[in-house]
Amino acid sequence: MKTVVFSENPVFLRMASAVAQSLGGEVIGISNNADVKVVNKLYVIDKLDEDGIVDLIASLSPDVIITGNVRRDRAIAGRIAGRLKLPIVTDVISFKLEGKKIVADRVAYSGMGVVTVEGELPIVITIANTQLQPKELQPSVEKVQLKEGRVKVVSRKSTSSGSNLSTAQIVVGVGRGIGSKENVKYAEELANALGGVVGGSRPVAAELNWVPEDRQIGLSGLRIRPKLYIALGISGQPQHIAGIRDSKIIVAVNTDKNAPILENADYLVVADAVAFCKAMLNKLGKQ
Numbered sequence: 001m002k003t004v005v006f007s008e009n010p011v012f013l014r015m016a017s018a019v020a021q022s023l024g025g026e027v028i029g030i031s032n033n034a035d036v037k038v039v040n041k042l043y044v045i046d047k048l049d050e051d052g053i054v055d056l057i058a059s060l061s062p063d064v065i066i067t068g069n070v071r072r073d074r075a076i077a078g079r080i081a082g083r084l085k086l087p088i089v090t091d092v093i094s095f096k097l098e099g100k101k102i103v104a105d106r107v108a109y110s111g112m113g114v115v116t117v118e119g120e121l122p123i124v125i126t127i128a129n130t131q132l133q134p135k136e137l138q139p140s141v142e143k144v145q146l147k148e149g150r151v152k153v154v155s156r157k158s159t160s161s162g163s164n165l166s167t168a169q170i171v172v173g174v175g176r177g178i179g180s181k182e183n184v185k186y187a188e189e190l191a192n193a194l195g196g197v198v199g200g201s202r203p204v205a206a207e208l209n210w211v212p213e214d215r216q217i218g219l220s221g222l223r224i225r226p227k228l229y230i231a232l233g234i235s236g237q238p239q240h241i242a243g244i245r246d247s248k249i250i251v252a253v254n255t256d257k258n259a260p261i262l263e264n265a266d267y268l269v270v271a272d273a274v275a276f277c278k279a280m281l282n283k284l285g286k287q
């Protein structure tokens with residue numbers, strides 16, 4: 001059994017490696033970080049070039065390819081499945097090997113259900129979550145210079161916050177209930193005071209542009225797993241919940257005491273989102 005794992009996100013790389021280790025056999029990691037110590041063999045790549053990564057995975061002829069669930073991971077999973085004409089199962093939360101077959105549980109209907117599917121090896125999997133922890137290993141390391149792909153990075157600039165929403169421990173999520181783009185500054189002040197970052201629901205990020213588009217949390221945005229998620233004026237539709245389900249504590253602030261987010265929140269504060277931010281900032285001595 002040869003399993004190749006890739007994720008550009010260290011949390012997902014550990015998850016993918018934990019699942020790969022549980023299958024037995026050789027676990028080969030691909031990362032631009034030389035410090036990965038959860039695989040048997042590590043290819044340290046010089047750039048995160050999708051063409052190059054897909055070429056490298058294809059050249060290894062793996063039985064199983066496991067990626068994480070962030071945007072580039074999913075793109076690479078789709079491309080390698082297309083290139084090698086392999087079956088792909090996405091959003092997997094657990095799977096086991098039965099002979100030459102994988103039996104996988106994957107989330108469905110924005111996380112409201114779980115579907116069990118089967119697929120023949122070789123196969124591509126994207127991991128949404130796992131409780132498994134990887135064993136620490138001492139990999140043999142090989143540096144690889146990927147050839148320049150068809151898509152070249154011409155310049156880079158940081159997003160407005162520059163921080164990583166996927167790995168943040170505290171996230172303040174902004175929904176339509178915050179009322180206006182101007183009011184988002186209160187969420188930003190609260191996030192700063194708590195050492196967290198701001199994200200948003202799809203209408204706020206992708207339609208109203210109250211927060212940058214790459215801050216969208218949910219089914220078609222980022223899946224986050226902070227210790228604390230504060231949802232300000234977010235109704236809690238399944239597509240949003242799909243992105244916050246793995247948060248440790250969810251605090252919802254909503255003027256509607258029956259808002260659907262109640263079903264998933266640990267605490268509901270019935271209040272105006274801006275008034276809540278001001279009160280919190282006051283308590284934290286920031287106002």
Ligand SMILES: Cc1cc2nc3c(=O)[nH]c(=O)nc-3n(C[C@H](O)[C@H](O)[C@H](O)COP(=O)(O)OP(=O)(O)OC[C@H]3O[C@@H](n4cnc5c(N)ncnc54)[C@H](O)[C@@H]3O)c2cc1C
Pocket residue numbers: 174175176177178179200201202203204216217218219220221222232233234235236237238239240243253254255256259271272273274
């Ligand atoms: C294929 C598909 C994919 C999608 N992907 C995503 C996704 O990735 N992420 C995502 O978020 N959505 C996604 N959506 C959209 C999703 O269905 C919801 O429309 C969206 O999450 C609602 O955003 P919201 O909670 O900000 O707004 P609303 O649903 O309008 O909720 C606003 C909330 O604010 C409350 N409120 C009003 N005033 C105040 C106030 N002053 N203070 C406090 N609370 C107040 C209201 O009671 C309400 O609960 C997707 C939809 C589809 C069809």
